[in-house]
Amino acid sequence: MTGFDTAGALRRRLDDRAAAWDFLRLFTSAWGLPGDPAVGVEEATSRLGLRLPVALREAYACSGLLDPRGIYAEDGILSFHWADPLVTETAWGIPLAAADQPDPPVVIDTGSGWRPYLDRLSLACVDFALTAAIDQEGAAVSACELPPDQVPSVVARFDRVPLPEVPTWVEAEDSPVRWYSRPGQLVRTHGDDWIWVWVRAQTPVGLHAIYAAIPGARWSQ
Numbered sequence: 001m002t003g004f005d006t007a008g009a010l011r012r013r014l015d016d017r018a019a020a021w022d023f024l025r026l027f028t029s030a031w032g033l034p035g036d037p038a039v040g041v042e043e044a045t046s047r048l049g050l051r052l053p054v055a056l057r058e059a060y061a062c063s064g065l066l067d068p069r070g071i072y073a074e075d076g077i078l079s080f081h082w083a084d085p086l087v088t089e090t091a092w093g094i095p096l097a098a099a100d101q102p103d104p105p106v107v108i109d110t111g112s113g114w115r116p117y118l119d120r121l122s123l124a125c126v127d128f129a130l131t132a133a134i135d136q137e138g139a140a141v142s143a144c145e146l147p148p149d150q151v152p153s154v155v156a157r158f159d160r161v162p163l164p165e166v167p168t169w170v171e172a173e174d175s176p177v178r179w180y181s182r183p184g185q186l187v188r189t190h191g192d193d194w195i196w197v198w199v200r201a202q203t204p205v206g207l208h209a210i211y212a213a214i215p216g217a218r219w220s221q
Contacts, residue, residue: 003184003202004030007159010126014162017055017103020122021062024129031133031186031202034064044068053099055121056080065125065132077107077114081128083169084135090169092117092124110169117166127163130179134188134200140207143198144217151195155180157213158187185210 009026013019028035038060045052050073060068071080077093090110098104106124108117118124134141146154158180165176168190180187184202187210189195197214201207211219 003206005159005183006130006179006181006186007161011162017058017120017122020120020126021058024059024063024125027126027129027133028063028065031129031136031200032139033129033132033136036064037061038064038066038068040067040069044071048073053078053094053101053104053121055103056094059121059125063125063129065128077109081124088170094121108167108169110167115167118164123163127166127179130161130163130186130188133186134198136200140201140204141199142207142211142219142221143196144214144219146195146197146214146217148193148195150216151189154197154214155187155189158182158185 004027006027010023013023025035027033041052041057041060048071059066066081068080070082071078073079073096076096078096078099079091079093081092083090088110090108092106092108093114094104094106103120103122105119106117106121107114118127133139159182161179161181163179165178167175168177174190174196176192178189180189184206186200188198199207199210201210211217
């Protein structure tokens with residue numbers, strides 16, 4: 001198989017946030033995601049009246065996946081990223097008490113209060129990028145639901161992307177989210193019982209190779 005090896009590339013770049021930014025640049029280029037620096041960082045900084053965390057400024061500089069224009073601080077949290085409001089009102093933030101850390105933790109609010117998401121902003125940005133690839137309009141994307149007895153054999157055919165499990169941002173009962181990949185292919189699973197499987201490939205041929213790896217599934221596309 002050919003194509004971008006998400007799990008392999010990230011595994012070699014987990015040591016620090018600089019390595020994570022290197023992965024982010026490679027991934028966004030390979031998967032056709034916005035790679036230019038975000039616009040409006042200085043305006044957001046001036047409006048807030050506080051200096052943004054260094055890691056967040058670096059994230060804005062290395063890709064356009066995060067939009068600084070809506071960033072705000074409230075109740076001790078710097079909210080900096082949001083899900084599609086037509087789907088859910090989920091938001092991600094950085095505790096202001098941790099904002100001066102080199103790679104601060106990220107929290108999530110799905111409507112019932114803030115809770116931990118990932119302990120490093122750089123890894124949260126990697127997760128956002130993988131999500132953007134799965135959600136990209138017009139891409140070779142599909143989804144299916146799998147029963148518990150099929151899950152172990154299916155995920156064994158892919159390489160686990162070395163990100164921690166995270167809570168889902170749509171339905172809490174569908175947690176956790178896990179990522180898998182093969183060269184040119186990306187897989188996201190939701191849940192521990194019956195699971196939803198979302199897939200993306202760099203080419204239609206790659207998408208059909210995923211279908212072949214998960215026989216009998218009823219795909220959305």
